Amino acid sequence: MNIQLTRIQFFIIIFTLFTGFVYISIQTPIISHGKRSAWLIFIASSIFIYLLLVFYEKTYKYFILGKVTTMIYHLYWLFHLSFAVAYSMYIVSTWISPYTPKIALLFLFLLPSLYASLSRAETAVNVGIVFGIFIFFFIFFVLNAYEDFEFRNLLPIGESGWKDWMWGSLYSLNAYRNAECYLILRKFVMKDEKISGMPLFIFIFSLFAMFLFSILSVMLYFSMEEFNLISEPILYLLHAQEVTFVKRLDLIFVFIWVFITIITLINYILVVRLVHFQKVRKFAKSRIVIYHLFIFVIAYFIAKFESIQMIRQYYWIPFLVFGLLLPILIISWNKIRGRTIFDSSK
């Protein structure tokens, strides 16, 4: 399987992958661990991520997945996607559809994804553009709360100790947990498209700005103690807004977020397909259907409060292992051996 991405398509896919699943959930762990310095910790972590992606941009050609590493990533992605679907179901059933059966919600998320995955790859590539409209709505609605913003909530930054900084950083880095997708998709960008330098900086900065905007908004709006109670503060903030045209603003956002989750799922499965179908394989369509069935079953069993809370508690690990250590190990190993993706594709 092969695709050709323009620079814009590449950035849109990565933007969706980075923000899609996590955007409504990252704020609480970062703030409850980082305390009043959470915003500063997030800025520091984002600088690290920028440097990491600059490094990945220079070394992506050494990121070659072997049999073992492919297997490891496949297992991780299967679990990660199942968890993302389970979490999304949990959110939908908490906020808007408490009585809709889990199976119906699973179909809601997985049928569009299955359709897009069975279609041509271009379908998955271009669908992310919907994200742009969402950003405008989101910023507009959140700023509606500006009258209740308390700027003193951001200070004093000295209140957070080293443990707060450490955990705050781990959860902040986790906001960028799909960093390995950058390495996988990068080789499909057209050769004459420039990524390094300013384009990469603008991309990371927009991503960072979106995340920081959400963190600052909820920090300004809620008192620090409320983060021990509220797990999706962005939704709660919108829930607390009163506008003339609709009673529950949060519902609109949850609807939009469901679309974004489906788009992210489609894009993520595209990444899985690109890795899995690097070699020509038989029964390609059946394999995609079976993959969706696996997600269906796993998500069905973990979509409950206890499991989701437990997994979320340890969800700082994926970035460290699969987004940072494993890619650096693979890159270093292949660099020592002098192998690049261009050699391996031959």
Add this chain to the structure above:
Amino acid sequence: MLAGCWDERLYKDHTVVSLVGIEGTYGEMKSYFAYPELQSGNSEITIIEANGIDVRDTRLNADLKVEQAMDLSMMSTILISETTAKDGLNKYLNVFYRDPTNSITAFLVLVEGNVKDYMEASKSWTTEAGEYFARFIRSKEEVSIVPNRTIQTAAAILYSDGMDLVLPYMVLKDKDKKRPELGGVGLFSKGKYTGRVLKPEQSRFLGLLLQERGRKIKYSTLYNERPLSFTILDVNRKWKFESPNTMKMDYELEVELEEFSDVGLRDVNKISELENFINKKITDEVNEVIEILQDEKCDALGLGNFLRVKNPQMFDDNWHETFANLEIQVDIKSEILKTGLIH
């Protein structure tokens, strides 16, 4: 759209409650729910009363008394009795925070006496019971007599240890008990109602001290035995810790004269004389309010949050004691910007 048939919520199947009243404490709670009902062709307010061990229980028991399921998604106001508020407000509001179908933009209002009287009073109004109170509170917010406190904005304060809550306080004084009026704002300390109320003429200066955006403060007094009325159009403040135990609060006010039955405002000296008078008058009023707040250990100004930023080492669990003994120096400087159509 996503709900499908499982989560369908039709108007015809629900009793849409606009006003809720709660009184009592855990174990002996009583709640009231007001909703419009068609009776002999006219829409009239019906009140449902229910007992229970907590707020949720009273709601479940109230459900047994109506032919449709009760829906609080359009609730505009919650009336709270003094006994409930004195027991600590947060625990009674938990059910409103937790359920996504509840409205958390509803106003919180403290009431003197029995909550039932206020609920019954709503029967004589033509508007929705909850909306009546909501409109009442909004109009008082405009002139800074009460601060904006909905379920959510109150929660942000109740969960903060550097600020205390104040809520609109209503009373029923008329003989027929049909028209509630504003008695001022009730003061809270550490999440519990203190039992002390700032009268409306005092609470407007709390609004001034809080410097809420877009609010106007109206004031009338006598100047040389002649009426003087003015509106404070805008407030700029500067807070500073002069020493660990002394707080300096500087306020600059932009004033518009509304009534002044004297002539001679073309004279610049006369204007500055009037400004000095306003400065002194407002300073006295503000000092009186601060004294009451300190007596009740009610940090409604959020000085704790300010201190936490400026002098974090001074802020601790004992903040309310520190606040009560703080020396607060207020300096008011007003500037008359407008005098209306005449001098």
